[in-house]
Amino acid sequence: MTSLNAWNLRASRLLLGCSALAVFAAGNANAQTAAPASTDGGASAATPADAIVVTGVRASLQSAQNIKRNSSQIVDSIVAEDIGKLPDRNIAESLQRISGIQIQRQYGEGSSVQIRGLTQVRTELNGRDIFTASAAGEGTSPAGTFSLEDMPSELLAGIDVYKNPSSDLIEDQLSGTINLRTRKPFDFNGFKIAASVGNTYYDLVKKSKPSASLLVSDRWDTGIGEIGVLVSASYQRTAFRQDTISTEPFNTLDTSLKSDGTPNNPADYAAASTLGRLDQTTTLAHGTGIGEVYGDRRRFGLDASVQWKPTDTLELTGEVFRNDYKFRFDDYSYFAEPAGAQMSPEPGAAFTFAPNGDVISGTYNNIALAANTSLETRHSRTTDYSLNAKWKPTDRLTITADGQYVDAKTQDVRSIIGLNGVGDGTLVQDISGSTPAFSITTPEGVTNPASYNAGFYLDDLNHARAKDKAVRLDAEYKFDGLLQSIKAGFRYADRSNVFSDTGYRYVGLATAPTDTEVVDLGDFFHGDASIPSEGLFFSRNTTLSYSDTLASLGISSPATYLPSGTSTQSQKTYAGYVAAFFKADQLPVPIDGNVGVRFVRTQQAVTGYYQQTDLITASDGSQSTGATTSSLVDFANSYNSWLPSLNLRAHLTDKLQLRFAASKNISRPSLSQLNPALTITEPGKAQINQEHDTTGGNPYLKPMKSTNLDVSAEWYFSRTGSLTAAGFYKDIKNYIQTGISARDVTFSDGVTATYNVTSYSNAADAKVKGFELSYQQFFDFLPGALKGLGLQANFTYVDSKAPSPATEGPVHDVSLEGLSKYNYNIVGIYERGKISARLAYNWRSQFLVTTSGNGSGNLPVFEKPFGQMDASITFNVTPHFALTLNGVNLLNTMTSTYYGIKTRPRDAIVNDRQISGVAKITF
Template structure:
């Protein structure tokens, strides 16, 4: 109710301010024109034209986009064709205030904007997505070399596509009519990963041109990028703690129920292709067609060992911390399960679009029609061997937890059994047809600038098929020696400066056999080749149709003290879900859920231009996002090894938020600014993951299911600064700096009974420090990103939900390039230079380590040219 009052008050204040304050600003305070996202030249008042390129040009353009925007926006602009400031899209986004990222094997993955992962993703203003059960795009799928820039919209306006509680991320590719002449550019780069000990290529190229013809201006562009990256990540996971009476006779202590070590070794490949044709037959008409293709392949070989410790007795002398946690003990007759598995992901997305832009007098219209098709598969092919270790020592007192078999030979076939084979997989597909018409009518030279209006229709489907196949053997390893080999990742954590003795030498079924020669593995074990089968819970299909109307009034002009927009976006959603679900009385039955709802999303963005350099922005809005398709899915997936599983919830409701934003910005030079922003979000129907104990076929599993909770609040503060120190003498004038800090305080009801927790995956504090040097053809950059401890996951402690926290850590990257000629640049870059070890703890207690992980240090070197 208070926010509803705020909307009314803000609207009234805006109109009153317009009457009182709509007087011209002094001539010297007239805002500068918007900069191109590929600025080659910039004129200075009273001086001859000077060339601005590289980092300066990108910072200048990004700053100008923020400065001229009608709402709160942060931008990243490529330094040159094929050159974002960071190696990946997600790594570049982590430099933006208010943005945090999760890391996946040393590479940015999930993106959070102002504390929320519910972020709408668009490509050139068009909705784009990955077919892996989520609504948005896996930003890892898009090669960074294809992008000219990224805009992060933190306060919405009525003309932006709904769906982002945190914000909207728009990826921008280049357009052929932006080039003045035939342009050919390319990049060749090699990347070395020091844990994987592999060198891989990155190649990208662009060709663009435009022609003046008798039929008007025509432009064409083709851009291609291919990346390959090898990686390795060593991970130690200590089992969940629980009460035990068997370790120390007569005493109840708290001990981990197991230990798990695994080494993922992977090969990631990205292919991206962009093509576009533009035709301007006249000054007031433009026609275009464009196509985008992205393919992402992640082939992941995993080798690990899982030791079960629950209920085991131990030798005398177990070390116990003052809080009752067992931190070191030698267990007797510990069963170990050695696993090797292929965990392969393949994403493919293709989008075709066409449209027109037309202007006649005060009226402008823009029509766009698009079709997007995406597929995604996940394959989990695994083989398990087993053994029983007479004396197994687990020690968590060291920085890197260690495990020791005390001389027991796990490389002996006689000591090893072949337990079972497990195949699981998912095939996803998503399609969307979308059409929109946007219009703007210029009201003349008054304070009320223009009326924008539009409509959009989208028809989207998402479907998923899952399969699972299990073959139990139990044979001795001596019966099938041809399918066994020593663990190729036996140097587990050996490259870490904190290396400790661990379980590493054991027999495995090589992953290449499990991936490409399953029939041979099955034959060696005496099984017939049987294809995996779908179960009744393996399929779901969601159909979703949205119809959108919006109207927005723009007010103010270039010489007004107050400008901005006020609008309303109306969205009608129809949704149908079909699949099967488990019944309360047992068994499986069909389910069909139909829903229809309406959302009215008002927004107000007001900018006060106190001077050309000093600006205050205020915004208020409502936002909505729908649950991920996989969260709605009734499917149930069980892991019979770790005795856990996951399922969806077809009854989930959309998430809704009321939002307030403010930003005070001071631009003291073309590349220099300082700003402070504050925000507040009140969210309803947050989705949290709730663990529960369930029994299927006589086996008890811990099942994680999503559920709407009561909601929560997110509030925060952002501070940012950037500058080149041009006033310094000589070579020092090439120095520059960027720095920003974000504080996000969140509170939400939780699946953890009786507790209110921060949002999962959200650090309270983050900061970025970037040092820059650019002069005499040399460009250097050192960037450090740090985030504080955050709530990472939940676990069951004696049947009661408890939190696990990941400790804060920093990430260091650097780059150095030199312009050999005006057209050729050589570069050297490094990522994860300190090879940081990331750690998490149950209940954030030092005596309860959860995960300890180290990723590759990456070194890149290459050459870039432009003709």
Template sequence: MKRLAFMLSVAPMALFAMPVAAQTTTAAVDTPTVTAETSAVTEVVVTGLRQSLRSAQMIKRNSDAILDAVVAEDIGKLPDNTAAETLARIAGIQVERFSDEANRVLIRGLPDVATTYNGREIFTAELRRVQLQDFPAQALAGIEVYKSGTADIVEPGLAGLINVRTRRPLDFKGGFIGGGVRLTYNDQTKKRDPNGNILVSDRWDTAIGEIGVLANATYAQSQYRNGVRYNNQWIRQVSPASSVSPASAGNSFYYPNSVGLYNDGGKRFRPSGNVAVQWRPNDKLEVYFDGIFQGYRGRQATDNLDVNLRDWDSAVQQDPTLTNVTLVPGATDQAAGFTKTGGVAPQAYRSTGADHTNTYQGALGAVWRGERLTLSTDLAYEDSEYEARNWSLDSAFTSAPTVVVKFNEKDGAAFDLTGFDAANPANYYWRGYYERHYIAKGDGVQWRGDAVYDTGSSFIPQIKFGLRYTDRDASLIQGSRYAWVLPLKIALSSLPVGQLQMVEDPFRGNSQGFTQYLMPTREGIAANFTALQQRSVAALQQLVALNPADQGYKDTLKAFSSPDVPLDQGGAFSATEQSYAEYAQAKYAFDVGAIAFDGVVGVRVVQTLGEYSGVSRVAANGVTTLIPRTIKQNYTDVLPNISLRIRPADKVQLRLGYTQTRTRVDFGALNPALNVSQVVRDPNQPVDPNAPAQPNAYGSGGNPDLVPLTSNNYDASAEYYFSSTGSITIAGFYRDLFGFTSNYTRRVQDPVYGLIEISRPENSGAGKIKGFEINAQTFLDFLPDAFKGFGVQGNVTYIDGKNQFPKTLGGDAPYVRITGLSKWTYNAALFYERNGVTARISYNHRSPWVTDYRQATDGSQYTGVGVRAISRLDASLSYDLSKSLTVSFDVANLLAKPFENYNNYQPNRTYPVDVRYEGRYYGVGMRFRFGE
């Protein structure tokens, strides 16, 4: 078999070493920096898919923690663009996708995932984590998924911890240059995007010791356009004033308030880079520097058309007329479709946006290795900012066309606007103009010091202890303004936005009849926002003159009088937080007869001190008052861990483990500020003493009383390693947890406002998650020689997770299925590697999950919105032209099955919500490497 060269390209570099204790992979190149936070690390050179599977299997087998690893060839041989996409192939992990990429990662059904970069905490702006889709696959050396923690690593989240790794120069034997280029094509946008990276590394023996320098730069780009046809989730009864035919349909049926199209599109590109410097003055001491820049740039153009089916048009005093009404078979109160004339005209918008993230992290550290004692330290600083601007232009049809609609055509809404000339500019009014400015920032310092002592004892061979300190700042402020100008009936074509064009048609098949209408281009809006501001001011001045008593128009005119969007102190927040951690952990080992036992026992103690500030906005009697609020928190977490590994035979091992974890609440959720609108009642209006009490105010905001999410975690596994690349593992897990945060609405007695109905995040009650994972992989070496290059890999995960609604909502706090959790996830891959050819086809399936719940009239909870099962198929092929050059082809989302969800507006009464069509991505690339 031709040796497959390990490369940097669209495929990232190999995952050589995992930061876990007791790893004993065979070293083939120099050992990189070792720290107690990341434990001892060694390396293997990855020269092909077979070797990468061997390396990942060895990492899992020798780890003290419950984890899974992905090596470079696993990422490179799969058509993955980001770290989040790759994670979807690991047992126990589920992802949610939007805008043609994975953007939410769950580990064993839990979303609260901590993220680290080379063992250090990393975050984005005001968040506590980094967005894993912001890590281009070609920038990574590897990914580690900790499903349970140990005391010597940064505290995992409730779900676990994901660590991404990059290379260091002393990992190479000498000078090295590698990289690659890749071109992708999206069959939905019909556009092509470049991707690529280059890494340069070298090392030298000098008079002051060995020195190595590495630099890596990456660029990833994609253009996307997802088409959605939808039913509005607001289900309404037919208007009593509407004419309905045939008469047999009755006049009491229900249907969605509107149907529509939502086309999410845009361009995103991610420049990133990292540098590493190592200095080894002697065999005992190493000093290093790590630096990373992670960037994101987005240019959005999202279209929405909403076709109202229910409301009364006050301008012409007309209720919609419904003809050809059909009912859902077996139902007398649920419409399947009809023809609608009259009523409210359709409305549309094109929302354009530009946003960016800039994240910088630099770290300086040192390691000293004695005969038995290893000391290490690491000091890092990070700064991150996210900024977004939006410019949205709204339109409305000049009249209501005839709408022919079916509410469940191929699992979704389908409609046509008969007789409507969509290409005629005279059929569109300007409805309004919206602007938004959003700024979030965060920075932080983190330091740690660790010691690892090899005792020489066979029973307790190693002891670890260390300290860690962090200091975080986070802030957010935003502002928006909207000019509603529809009453002036201004032609859309008269605006300073250039030529109107038909929006793109992103739909597959012919289920949806009406797909295109006129709108300005993205640049026509985003590049002319100053002219649109001026045009909005002129229109608002007209409206103020026509409505001199309307304060709302006056306030809007004032908001548009400034050249930029005024930032609103109401709703802004800031936070400062310090944490102090100390840990101690010991490794133990003993034999009972021929059976070997070992494991670790440890505890991590973390104290958190935080101060969180915001500005409440209170509106009453036409006057808005801003009230600053600040709260403080001070709490300590004690997080023990204990694990046991039993090895009855060389190829078999059993594991048992217990850990405690906790996840701090996001800064934004802790914002103590409220937005409150007090109700003004007519004092002359009599009060019905028998009527339920009505709120004196309505409000929304954060919740400073939220507590961290906590969990007791129990793990067990049986692992059989029958060859260097073949294994079967079975793992079971149970989580006893508390404190999910979700938004809920409830009524409370406030000392200032009295009875207030408030929507804010609350801690849920207790929760329980149980499940199992089965994982298997092997090359089929028992086949005849011509087929020995084939291999298989697969896993299945079952998760049953429930949690209680918050007790603060009253009632018995019933258990319901955890939102976002699929019971079943499958991954299967067939691969081939021989004579320079590497091919792989991979299948992923995720079973249905629940998005949110609703409350029935009897107080019970039922699924409000759920998501149907989804499957993906990806394939890749590469060939080594030489030891230094490889060409590749891949396709992602080959099945292109649409995303579908549904709305239970009442128990046993369901309508589809979205049918979302996503793109297939085809890629061709070339990878190169020179040096060792």
């Protein structure tokens, strides 16, 4: 723990030093005077004579608060009032600061979000569709949406999160809509340029990576009207390392006897007999191992928009948005597993067990080493073309026409080389602590190539191409009196996805590869884990090149795409809506709101193949991929949906308002969830005792339907001060959950293997309820330099219940996947003079990772509670130049998962801490 404590001490000193610098600088800088609160609670601007220019964090919070307050429905926002200055550089991590939102992290970065406990989130770009083409690789979850980790946040002006639907919003979400807003040239009064450069250090992988962004915008009065042009670009490189200690799936020993007195399961009976536990329930882990993952991300985003206002009544906007994302990870994984079907306890060795019979520590013989080196790459590109026309022929009538075309592509490569041990090793394992510990020995020595007698190679190539064409027409007519306006519109969208997959190709290696290296594992978990200090692996330098890997193993060509490996999915929607907006301000308690209904017709069609590949065994015992057989699955479906909505707001005072909302909504199964394709490859001799997994969709899935009730109370006591509380309830029909079923597959050579098939089903009804509390304020009443102190805090409680796919065992009902019952954020802010600083802590309680984990005995997999601390400090050297220092994961948080029961640990994971410096200039 010495290095960890030293790092934390340095980090603490850094934060204390930043705080001291902030107070000192603020006390000596020109004080930023707060504008006086207006009678409407701070929503209106100061009069020109009293105008105060508010910038930085305070301005961003003020803008976000005004959006929330003045919206006709329940919405939360994040606003980058200063260009390129969202609170976090990753979009998902920015969203976690909003009440009701929880995020999932992947390799140290936020990658996906849940709103009020549900993952069925709609992502939009400027109110239109945006998505990542679905492939089988990393980072594209939840399927059918935009992968939030792909986009650099510098391209955005803000993010709006709509938590309840209204009839004019596009359907297809249960939890909410995330709208990513880019900047437009008419957002600025004239010429604008902003640029930033930065560098980030990642302490576990010990690398630094650069970033840069540029925005240029201008507008002109011409003979044909006013024209504006904006171009914005962002480039980011990141690195990461993730260390994982895994405990292999648990199974309870079967000590039952046949009628003739012989064991039903000889291996299980022998293990229990050695342990002296034939008359006791005993559950053993199936081994242990580690994973050391290295990787990097490259993000490049480009946004170009042109606005033209030929007359005072007509405005046209054209925009091209392109996001290009590359992701790579390669890893060493090192496992100790039984040479046979069951772990072999060492006779006479000390073992400890939990009261329920789950093993805690012990020693095992006949252990086979398994050392894998692998590579995965993903390249995703999404290009969005849009054209919008807004026409106001009269003061009362506004007509808006909008067209969009999205072209998204994803390519994925997976390559795995495995070394298989001779099976003469000894494993000492202890899972009693928060960090599992183990050691492995073999007579030959674990780094001696003689410890391995065989190997295998697996590769899989896939790519996806998704397209979307959408047009919509909206009209709004305004009235005087109780009825303020009528809004109506129509939208047509046509989305398609083509997915091609080679399926995993298996090549058995009669001898272990010779292109190997000894890897030092001494700094694993920052040196704070008790694991083997080194291991022998296939060369990582070779693995980093797919072609070099094939050449090293003597494989002549890449995996082959077959016609049966391609599946197609299409979806057409026709939607129309009408909404009435009203305002009764003469009542003792003024009320306004809207009521409407949306009608949607959905047409879906999917095709895919069940594909099975056998192996060929040569005379020398080597194995290779053989014939593939396939059968087509073709399915089409259509359905209609009526989606009413009501939003009411009561103005109790100028600063206090109440909201009530009721609505119905649907969330369609994603195109990848409907994909009927399923690929199964026969396992080789080296894998026959291992776990076999595959994944396929379900073309018969129904759309999920929710009935939603929302209430909120909002008190806006200053321009940047508010206290809000919200309650919500969702009743969901046909909820889609992940399930795993066992399927026995017999191949042409007579080999039978059991596959755990992960797929989707419409589980019984699910219910979600909870409440949110949110508070923000700057403490302007404090004296002197302390006036710059502020606080943001929110708390979310979400309770949900859905049936587990498991039909037996100790766990029957579970929460919804990805949902923590409790979640809170605390952000300390300092904003005064030239200093802007934040210290943020995010915590979430235990949550369900999956309802049925592979190899878990059909038990759900849970992640334990954890929190993460991030910080940033900005020094505004001049009004046009600023320097920022950011810190992420300062507490070196370790996350842990377990198989259904806390005595059955699964993974313990640590990621990089990050320190970055950014210089920014704006004119």
